[in-house]
Amino acid sequence: MDFSWDDLRLFLDVARLGGLSAATETTRLSAATLGRRIAALERQLGEPLFHRSQTGYRLTQAGEDLLARAEDVEAAMLSLKRWKEGAIGERVVRLSAGSWTSMFVAGNIGEVWTVEDRFGLEFVTAMQKVDIGRRNADLGIRNQRQTEQWLAGRLIGKVAYAIYSGRELINGIKAGYFVGIAGDGGQTHSARWIEARHGDRIAVRGNDAVSVRELVANGAGLSVLPCFVGDSDERLVRVAPPIAELETDQWLVSHHEERHEPAVHTVAERIAALMRQHAPLFRGERPNP
The missing domain is CATH 3.40.190.10 (Periplasmic binding protein-like II)
Structure with missing residues (x-):
């Protein structure tokens, strides 16, 4: 009987997380797709791997047995990956x-x-x-x-955020405009904070961190930056105290x-x-x- 490593990896995610919904984040597959893959694996083995209920998926004895063996395969695959990396240097x-x-x-x-x-x-x-x-x-x-x-994981510090301006009161900065963030960067908590409080004064946007910093430094407008970024750039000046609600671990x-x-x-x-x-x-x- 041939097993697919991809199927075993999906089984490991579902088993460790206790259900399909929780495993969708790590596998990036829908719950329906995960369910079909697990069901196919069960048909291949000829017995159920999980007790299914509204509260989640609980391993059967066959599931427990497969989990131990799948973890051995996972360790072997990791060892193979390390060997390959070692082979190239x-x-x-x-x-x-x-x-x-x-x-x-x-x-x-x-x-x-x-x-x-x-x-x-x-x-x-x-x-x-x-x-x-x-x-x-x-x-x-x-x-x-x-x-x-x-x-x-371990906590290694805290990160403060504040509003920064370029040092010259020109262009958008002089008018009190803000630089916004487009694309994926617009989903960060600092980008959402700007949109919520100053969205009507955003005239220019950048879709990556560096472009936002350069726009602020060159007068396009104000923006929120991590203090370790803004305070390390001599072209920028902090215009208000750190924003308490934006501080992160x-x-x-x-x-x-x-x-x-x-x-x-x-x-x-x-x-x-x-x-x-x-x-x-x-x-x-x-x-x-």
Whole structure:
């Protein structure tokens, strides 16, 4: 009997999360599609894998048996992936974060990675959460505590936000206009805050973090930026105290099975130390004069 690794991976998600609805987020499949795939796997095995109820999916004895074996396959696939990475040079640690945080870490790369390290580092920059459960990243810096049971995380700091202007009162800044954020970036809490309070005064928009900063610095209008960004740019000036309702936590997240892997652990410890070192900047305690 041949098993598909893709089907086993879907089974693992449903089993660990206790149902189809919860697994739709990690698998990016609809509940109906997941249900069909699980049913097909059960037909292939010739017995049910779950007790189904309104409260969720509970494993049968056959499901428990398959879970143990599927986890062995998962470990083997992970080992194969690491072997492949090793064959082309070094272990690669993938770090996911939003645009600003990725730029900050990149700007301090010597604190996180050096040529003496026996591993490489890959930045996975995205506005949305990158799926660590599926090993699309090894580490993630997030603004919310992890809820997935297979992830481990620790609080590494707080991030403050404030309104910034360019230093010259010209153009949109002089008129009191705001720079908005389009595209995926428009879904962040700071972008929604601008829309809710100053949407009628948005004249220009950028669809990525860097363009918004450049627009503000060059007079297109005011905007909300993380304090560690605005206070580090000499072209910008903070025009009001940090916005209390926008302050977020900063969490460092990893897969619980990989957090003690030497390369992942090393990068995690260095990132945590880097954030501790610059904690006042992230908390908005170092405004530009």
